[in-house]
Amino acid sequence: MITIKDLGFTYGETEGQYVLKNINMNLEEGRIYGLLGENGVGKTTLLTLLCGLKKPQLGSIDIDGYAPYDRKPTFLADQYYLSDEVAAMNMKAADYAANYGKFWTGFDMGKFNEVMNVLEVDPEQKMNKMSFGQLKKTYIAFALACNTKYLFMDEPTNGLDIPSKAQFRKAVTKYTREDSVILISTHQVRDLENIIDPIIILDRQNVLLNASVAEISEKLYFDYTSERNPDALYCEMIPGGNIQVYLNQNGEDSKVNLEALFNTVHQHKELTKGIFNRDSSLRSE
Numbered sequence: 001m002i003t004i005k006d007l008g009f010t011y012g013e014t015e016g017q018y019v020l021k022n023i024n025m026n027l028e029e030g031r032i033y034g035l036l037g038e039n040g041v042g043k044t045t046l047l048t049l050l051c052g053l054k055k056p057q058l059g060s061i062d063i064d065g066y067a068p069y070d071r072k073p074t075f076l077a078d079q080y081y082l083s084d085e086v087a088a089m090n091m092k093a094a095d096y097a098a099n100y101g102k103f104w105t106g107f108d109m110g111k112f113n114e115v116m117n118v119l120e121v122d123p124e125q126k127m128n129k130m131s132f133g134q135l136k137k138t139y140i141a142f143a144l145a146c147n148t149k150y151l152f153m154d155e156p157t158n159g160l161d162i163p164s165k166a167q168f169r170k171a172v173t174k175y176t177r178e179d180s181v182i183l184i185s186t187h188q189v190r191d192l193e194n195i196i197d198p199i200i201i202l203d204r205q206n207v208l209l210n211a212s213v214a215e216i217s218e219k220l221y222f223d224y225t226s227e228r229n230p231d232a233l234y235c236e237m238i239p240g241g242n243i244q245v246y247l248n249q250n251g252e253d254s255k256v257n258l259e260a261l262f263n264t265v266h267q268h269k270e271l272t273k274g275i276f277n278r279d280s281s282l283r284s285e
């Protein structure tokens with residue numbers, strides 16, 4: 001369990017420069033959370049706070065009794081942060097895994113090779129000779145092979161082609177622990193639409209939404225139709241018609257469209273917080 005309470009962080013010295021402030025949420029085991037938000041709202045900052053690379057200036061983070069910034073060895077051995085920036089090391093991928101995997105007690109070389117096979121990357125290839133996509137997939141395979149309970153991934157599908165994104169989704173769902181807490185930051189919501197649940201939408205100094213797909217579907221109705229309805233909270237033209245979002249007043253089932261959800265939430269911030277306030281407050285207690 002991750003408990004975030006009244007979290008605040010700034011890169012400057014004045015209150016107006018806070019990237020994160022008054023952030024409260026609980027992240028539960030066995031979930032793959034999607035962290036969405038516009039550029040600059042603090043998604044990467046939140047991930048680096050969770051893995052202990054930065055220290056909260058306000059509030060606290062508790063991960064199974066550990067404060068991440070204390071960098072206790074037992075905590076570090078059970079968490080992994082996959083940065084959006086990857087280094088092209090002058091060594092074979094297999095050698096990198098064998099040398100650096102020692103820092104994680106659960107690291108599994110067999111799993112690394114297996115995930116590399118799923119991602120279609122040769123572990124005997126030198127990392128500095130790889131394409132950016134191959135290099136990104138190598139670090140994804142390493143992250144999954146570490147077998148950590150806590151896995152934080154920052155824009156993992158950046159630089160991947162369409163087949164590689166499908167391979168990524170397969171690998172994440174197959175090779176992570178059942179008790180793991182996975183938090184994936186992304187602005188490419190379509191890449192992860194079928195695997196992330198719950199959905200967190202971050203705004204500067206605010207969590208606009210923290211809800212499961214089932215909860216979102218219960219509160220909002222996503223309609224695909226040729227007719228535009230003036231009562232829709234959000235409407236966007238798509239090939240063949242429109243995607244529209246309404247309050248789900250009749251309790252109907254619909255498939256959540258993450259792009260439409262994201263745009264709806266940003267156009268109706270206060271309404272969204274009102275709709276989901278009760279459930280969000282329960283998760284923050």
